[in-house]
Amino acid sequence: MVGKRTFIGWPFLQEGFVVAVSDSLFKYEQMVVIPGSPPKIVANPHAPQGLSHWMMKAQRIEQHYSKKCGVITGDVKVLVHVQPLKGSMKRLESGAFVKDYEGPDKEVEQAVQMVISQVASEDPRFLEQDPPPxxxxxxxxxxxxxxxxxxxxxxxxxxxxxxxxxxxxxxxxxxxxxxxxxxxxxxQNRVSSQYYPSFKAANMLHISGRALSRITSSFMVLTSDSTKNNLGLSLKFEAKSLKVIDYSRKEGRHWEFSEKTIDLIREYKVRCWWHAGKSDVLIGFAHQAKFPEVFRVLDQNGDGTTIYDCN
Incomplete structure (x- = not known):
């Protein structure tokens, strides 16, 4: 049985490859004893605590079938160690398609009375094929x-x-x-090669971390005529973890900003508008001229949750 294919998971059968068989005392595996000789079945005794561990697995399998599947398996005295078939075929360099089984980390144990060695109808999706001409x-x-x-x-x-x-x-x-x-x-010659953590970028700009966070994202201000204006630069999108190339990026849970972003915010604080780099793409508006109090509050602490236009 070891070294051959089998089918597990009855009644919804899945093909697998038998790598070992075990009872309460030994685990029978196929191993090469003498280099260069064919592999042989070797009986390896369980570790000192292995007997109780094996008995727990056998009882758990029996209870699973009796309690959840309505199947009386009887006493489980032998377990079959199986590596399930993957969901796709593996293609060799020769062009042949062969079955590809999971590794040891995906190995499953099954009661010997609940495995099947043959099926009446093979799944055509997993038939091995010789290399075509x-x-x-x-x-x-x-x-x-x-x-x-x-x-x-x-x-x-x-x-x-x-x-x-x-x-x-x-x-x-x-x-x-x-x-x-x-x-x-x-x-290779892009300007923004160095990025700074948000706290360092805030220190370089002499503003608080909260202010930097709000300026670089969406920042809505409600004016006296009940209209909303977005004063943010939209250089990062926290909810979707989206960045703006050459301006921002996210490392783990923290945002980093490039030299281009720092220069941009400096200019944003003192000018009415600017163009982004050599592409001359307009990305700012005359917000500071229209809302000077907003930028003064952000420069001072940046922690206010509500800002009103008093004009």
Missing amino acids: LSEEFPDGCKIFFLGEHAYGVAAQVASTSNDALSVILAFFPSDKAENDKFKAIV
């Missing part, structure tokens, strides 16, 4: 992506096949490499 898997004219070293990811077309090789035509343009190099240079 290349001409069948990659017919002539088939569109593919080339994963070779010199043109990785380039679109290609199958020109011809042999028993163990493909002949392909690459749709490769030399200008693509130059464009990729330019894109890499832009990414």
Whole structure:
């Protein structure tokens, strides 16, 4: 039984691979005793506390079937240690599809009387298959992506096949490499390479941590005409943990802000509007000119929960 497949979980059967069988005294496993020789079944005695541990597992399995499944299993004297079949097939380098079983950490024990060695109908999704011929898997004219070293990811077309090789035509343009190099240079030369924790960023700006948190997120102010104005910069979204690239990021439970964010807030405090970097994207409005008291309160303590426009 060890080293063979079985089916567990009756009546909803799931295939598995038997790695060991145990009773109250021994665990029988398949092991290589002499290097280079075929594996043999070896009986390994349980640890001193193993007998009571094994008996508890056997009783728990028996009670589960009798109390929850309405099945009288009788005394459980032998347990089968099974690694269940994964939900997908594993493909080898040769192209063959083989069954892939879980590792030792997913091993389950089952009463020997509740496992089945054969089923009448195999699940067609988990039938092992030999590698198909290349001409069948990659017919002539088939569109593919080339994963070779010199043109990785380039679109290609199958020109011809042999028993163990493909002949392909690459749709490769030399200008693509130059464009990729330019894109890499832009990414590497981004200004905001250093990020600061929120408390350090607040110290650099001479405001409280609460003020920094409110300025960099949504910050609504109710005016005398009962309209709401968002004075926040919307550089972070706490509820969804969303960030703004080059401006903010979240490390664990704490937010960090870039040099660009710090410069932005400094300018936000003294100017009516600004443009973000070289892209000239307008991301601020004349809030300070319209609500000077708001920014004075935030600079002083930043902990007020309600701010009214007195004008």
